[in-house]
Amino acid sequence: MDAIIRVNDLTKSYGPNLAVDHVSFDVKEGEVFGFLGPNGAGKTTTIRMMVGLTQPSSGTAFISGHDILRDPVKVKQTIGLVPETSNLYGELTSLENLIYQAELYGVARRERKNRALQLLEEFGLKEHQEKPFQKLSRGLKRRLTIATALINNPTILFLDEPTTGLDVMSARGLRKLIGDLKKKGITIFLTTHYIPEAEGLCDRIGIIVKGKIRIIDTPDNIKTQIKEIEILEIGLDRPQGDLKDLFLSLYGVEKILIDENRVRFYTKRLDQVASSIMKSLEDHGAKIQSINTLSPSLEDAFVRITGLDSELMKIDKPTKTGPE
Amino acid sequence: MGEIAKAYFIAKKDMGAYYLKPPLISWGLMLPIVFVLAFYFRNPMGIKEVVPGLIGLTLLFSCTSMAAIVITFEKRIGALERLLLAPLHIRTILFGKTLGSTLFGLIITLFITIFIIPMVGLSIKHPFSFILTILLSGLAFSLLGILISVGVKEVFEAMTMSNFFRFPMIFLCGVFFPVPSMPYPLPVISYLLPLTYTVDGLKHCLLEDKGTIPLYLDLLILLGFVLLLFSLSLFIFKKRIRQEF
Numbered sequence: 001m002d003a004i005i006r007v008n009d010l011t012k013s014y015g016p017n018l019a020v021d022h023v024s025f026d027v028k029e030g031e032v033f034g035f036l037g038p039n040g041a042g043k044t045t046t047i048r049m050m051v052g053l054t055q056p057s058s059g060t061a062f063i064s065g066h067d068i069l070r071d072p073v074k075v076k077q078t079i080g081l082v083p084e085t086s087n088l089y090g091e092l093t094s095l096e097n098l099i100y101q102a103e104l105y106g107v108a109r110r111e112r113k114n115r116a117l118q119l120l121e122e123f124g125l126k127e128h129q130e131k132p133f134q135k136l137s138r139g140l141k142r143r144l145t146i147a148t149a150l151i152n153n154p155t156i157l158f159l160d161e162p163t164t165g166l167d168v169m170s171a172r173g174l175r176k177l178i179g180d181l182k183k184k185g186i187t188i189f190l191t192t193h194y195i196p197e198a199e200g201l202c203d204r205i206g207i208i209v210k211g212k213i214r215i216i217d218t219p220d221n222i223k224t225q226i227k228e229i230e231i232l233e234i235g236l237d238r239p240q241g242d243l244k245d246l247f248l249s250l251y252g253v254e255k256i257l258i259d260e261n262r263v264r265f266y267t268k269r270l271d272q273v274a275s276s277i278m279k280s281l282e283d284h285g286a287k288i289q290s291i292n293t294l295s296p297s298l299e300d301a302f303v304r305i306t307g308l309d310s311e312l313m314k315i316d317k318p319t320k321t322g323p324e
Numbered sequence: 325m326g327e328i329a330k331a332y333f334i335a336k337k338d339m340g341a342y343y344l345k346p347p348l349i350s351w352g353l354m355l356p357i358v359f360v361l362a363f364y365f366r367n368p369m370g371i372k373e374v375v376p377g378l379i380g381l382t383l384l385f386s387c388t389s390m391a392a393i394v395i396t397f398e399k400r401i402g403a404l405e406r407l408l409l410a411p412l413h414i415r416t417i418l419f420g421k422t423l424g425s426t427l428f429g430l431i432i433t434l435f436i437t438i439f440i441i442p443m444v445g446l447s448i449k450h451p452f453s454f455i456l457t458i459l460l461s462g463l464a465f466s467l468l469g470i471l472i473s474v475g476v477k478e479v480f481e482a483m484t485m486s487n488f489f490r491f492p493m494i495f496l497c498g499v500f501f502p503v504p505s506m507p508y509p510l511p512v513i514s515y516l517l518p519l520t521y522t523v524d525g526l527k528h529c530l531l532e533d534k535g536t537i538p539l540y541l542d543l544l545i546l547l548g549f550v551l552l553l554f555s556l557s558l559f560i561f562k563k564r565i566r567q568e569f
Contacts, residue, residue, distance in 0.1 A: 048569070053408055055566050076411040083409075087402035091341040103333035104410040 004029040004156060004187050005050070009059035012045050012211075019045045021211035022059065027189055027204075029155075032182050034202035035191040038308060042211040043191035044084060047160050050189070051081045064155055077105070080149030081158040086141040090134030094125055094144050097133055098151055105152035119147040123177070139170030146177065157181060159190040163197060175201060199298040209306045219298050226296045226304045229254070230270040232277065235290035236261045243284060250276050261289075266300070327416045334407065334420025335427060342390055343428040352389060352432040356382035360440055372444050376526030377499030380519055382436045383458065384465050384490060387429030391469025392486035394421055395561075396479050399568070408569065414562055418470065418554070425466040426459075433458060441530075450529045453539055457525035460546035464518040467553035474561040498523045504536055518549040 005027035012020040020042040027033040035043045048054035050061050052072035060067055066074040088097045098116035107115055120126045123143045128136060136144065142162070149157060162178065163171035178201055182188055192198050198205050199219045206216040215222060239261050247256045247265065252273035255266035267273045270293065281288060302308070342348065359378055363371045398404040407417045441447070448454045472485045496510060497503070497519035503511050514520045525542035528535040535542065 051409065053405065053569050055569075073411045073413060076409060081409050083402075083405060085402050087405055089337070089341055089403055089406075090401070092337070096340075100333065100337050101406075101410070104330060104407070104412060106330070106411070 002029055003027060004064055005033075005189065006062040007046075007050065007059075008061065010046060010049055010056050010061055011058045012042075012049060012054065013057045018211050020049070020056075023208070023211070023213055024059075025206055025213060025216055027156075027187060029187055030182070030185055031203040032178070032188040032190065032201055034198040034205045035189070035208055036193070036195065036198040036205050036302070037191075037208040038193055041193075041208045043193075043208055044160055045211075046208070047081075047158055047189070047191055051079060051158055052076055053081075077152065078154060079156045079158060080152065080154035082142075082146050082149045082160065082162060084160040084164060086138075086145040088133045088141070088145060088148060091132060093130050093132055094120060094136070095129040097144065098148055101148045101151045107152060115151060119150060123147040139166055139173070142166060142170065142174060143177075146174075150181075154186065156187045156189065159188065161191055161193070163192070163194065195297075195299045195302055205298075207302060207305060209308065214305050222301045222305070223296055223298055226301050228268050229266055229296050229300065229304070230268070231294040231296060231300070232265045232267065232270060232274060233290075233292045233294055234263050234265070234277070234281070234288055235292075236263065236281070237287040237289055240281075240284070240286055243280075243286075246280065246284075247277070250280060253277070264294070327413060327419075330412055331416050331420035331423055334417065335424035338390075338394060338421065338424030339427060342394065343424060348390065348428075349432070352386045352428070353435060355385055356432075356436045357439075360436070360443075364443075372446055372531070374500060375440055375444055375446055376530050377497075377523050378440065379433060379437055379458075379526055379530075380461065380497070380522040381494060381499055383429050383433045383461055383522065384493060384519055386432035387425050387462050387465035388469035388472075388486050388490060390428065391421070391425035391466045392472045393479050393482045394425065395470065395473040396476060396482045400479065405569070408565065414565065415558055418474075418558055418561055421473075422463065422466045422470055422554070425469060426462040429462045429466060430458065433462070446530050448529055449532065450539070453525065453543070454529040456543055457522060457529060457546070460543060460550060461518065461522035461525075464522075464546055464549040464553060467550060467557055468518070471553055471557045471560065474557055474564055493517055493519045496520070498527075502536070518546060521545045521549075 003026035007023060007025050010020055010023045011018070023046060035046065037043050045054060049056045050063065050068060052068050052075055060069050063075045064078045068075050089100070092100060095116055098119060099112050102112040102115055120129050123146065125140065125144055125147065128140060133141065133144065159178070163174050166174065175197065178188060178190070190201065202219065204216060204218050205222060207214045215225070240258065240263060244256055244258060247253060247263065250273060252267050252269040253265050254268065257264040265273070265277055356378060359381065363374055363378070395404060468489060469486060472482050472489070476482045476485060496514045497517050498514065503514045503520060506514065521537065521542040524535040524537050525539060525546070528539040528542070
C-alpha cells in the first residue's frame with residue numbers, strides 16, 4: 001500500500017516550549033493509524049498541523065500528495081476532521097448543519113440534501129434531523145460531528161480523541177462506526193489516550209510522549225518489544241498493598257502492580273522467582289486463591305517504552321467550554 | 325465551486341443563525357426609528373435636511389452591530405474552526421462574514437428608507453448613485469465591524485470598540501452639522517471617517533446636490549475604504565489565526 005500521509009520533520013514550538021519535536025512518519029492508504037500518548041504529548045497539535053489548522057514551526061506534511069503548507073485548500077478538500085470538541089453550529093438543526101457543510105465543501109446542489117439525509121440515516125440520526133445541534137445529547141453530537149466530516153466523501157478521516165467524554169455505550173457504538181468506516185476503505189488517523197481503544201481499533205500505533213515519537217508499529221509488534229517479560233498474577237484473599245516494598249525486594253521481580261486483592265509480578269525469570277513469591281506470601285499469612293501467567297499487554301509495553309505510569313493515560317483532559 | 329458562492333453560503337448561514345432573529349431585527353430598526361421620530365416631532369419641516377444622515381446612521385449601526393462580534397463569538401464557541409477546516413481561502417471566510425452583515429444592514433436600511441422618504445416628502449434624484457452609495461457604505465461599515473471583530477479577543481471588547489468608533493461618527497460625519505462648519509481640527513477627523521462620504525453622497529442623491537464633495541469622489545473614497553478595510557482585516561485575521569490556532 002502507498003503512503004497517503006507523509007509527515008516530514010514536523011515541529012511546533014510555542015516560545016521555548018517544543019510541543020511537537022521533529023516528527024516524521026507515513027500512513028498507508030486504507031489503514032487505521034493511531035497516535036497514542038498522554039494528555040499534552042503533542043497529539044492534537046500534530047493533527048492540527050496535518051489538517052492545516054495550525055502553522056508548523058518547521059517541517060511539512062503531504063496529504064494525498066498535497067503539501068499542507070503550499071496547498072492547504074486542496075488538502076482540506078480531500079479530508080474530514082472530527083475535532084476533540086463537537087463544534088457544529090448550535091442554532092442549526094442536524095440537517096441544516098450537514099447541508100451547510102456540503103455547501104462549504106462544494107458538494108453539487110442536487111446532491112447536498114440526499115447526501116445529508118443518507119448520512120443521517122447511516123449514523124442513526126434520522127429522527128433527530130430537525131433538532132438544533134445544541135439540543136442533542138453529547139453522544140449524538142459526536143455522531144453528527146463525524147457524519148459532518150464525511151459530507152465530502154473524504155479519503156482520509158482525522159479523529160481527535162473521538163470517544164473522550166462519552167458514556168460507555170456511545171463510545172462502544174462509535175468504535176464500531178470507526179471499524180465500519182475502515183471497511184469502506186477510508187484511511188483513518190486517530191489520536192487517543194485510551195490504550196485499549198488504540199489496541200482495538202488501530203492497524204498501527206505511534207506512541208508519542210513530550211512531542212517525540214517513541215515507536216511506530218502494529219500493536220502485536222509493540223507488545224513483542226517486551227516479550228522477555230513474563231507476568232504472574234496472583235489472586236489473594238485480602239488486599240496486600242502494604243507488602244509492595246517487600247515484593248519488590250524479591251530477587252528477579254522488576255515491577256509490581258496491585259489492584260485490590262490481585263497482585264501482578266513482572267519478571268524475566270518466572271521459573272526462578274515463582275517459588276520465592278509463594279514463600280513470601282505464605283510467610284505473611286496471605287492465602288492464594290488463584291494463579292495465572294499473563295502475556296504482556298499493550299499497556300505493559302507502553303509503560304516499558306515510555307517509562308510513564310499507565311494511570312496517566314486514564315486521565316481525561318479538563319472539559320473545554322463550548323458546544324460539547 | 326466559486327469562492328463567491330461559498331462566501332454567499334457563509335453569509336446565508338449567518339443571516340439564518342444570527343441576523344434574521346426577532347431581537348436583532350427589532351433592535352436594528354428601533355434605533356433609527358427613535359432618531360427619526362425624535363427629529364420629526366422636534367422640527368417636522370427641518371427633518372429633510374437630516375434624512376441622509378439618518379439613513380447613513382441606520383446603515384452604520386445595522387452593519388456593524390453583529391459584524392463587530394460575529395468572528396469573536398464564533399472563535400469563542402469553537403465554530404470558527406469549522407470554517408477554517410473547510411476548503412476555503414481566508415479571504416472567502418472574511419468576505420462571507422462581511423456579506424452577511426452587509427445584507428442585514430441593507431435590509432434594515434431599506435425598511436427605514438421606505439418608511440422615511442415618503443413620510444418627509446423626499447424623492448431619490450439619482451437612484452443608481454443612491455444604490456451605489458448605500459452598497460459601498462454598507463460594505464465599508466461591515467468591514468469596520470469585521471476589523472474590530474478580528475482585532476479583539478473577547479466579545480465585550482468588540483462591543484466596546486465598536487461603540488468607540490460609532491458614537492463619535494454621529495457627531496463628526498455631517499449627520500446633524502455640516503462638516504465644513506465644524507471648528508478646526510474636527511473636519512480633518514471627519515474626512516478620515518467613511519460615514520462622512522456616505523452622508524455627503526446621500527445628500528447628493530436626496531437633497532438636490534447639497535453634498536460638499538463631488539459625488540464621484542464620495543463613491544471613489546468609499547471604494548477606497550472598502551479595499552483598505554478588507555486588506556487590513558485580512559492581514560490581522562491571518563495573523564490572529566497564526567497566533568491563536
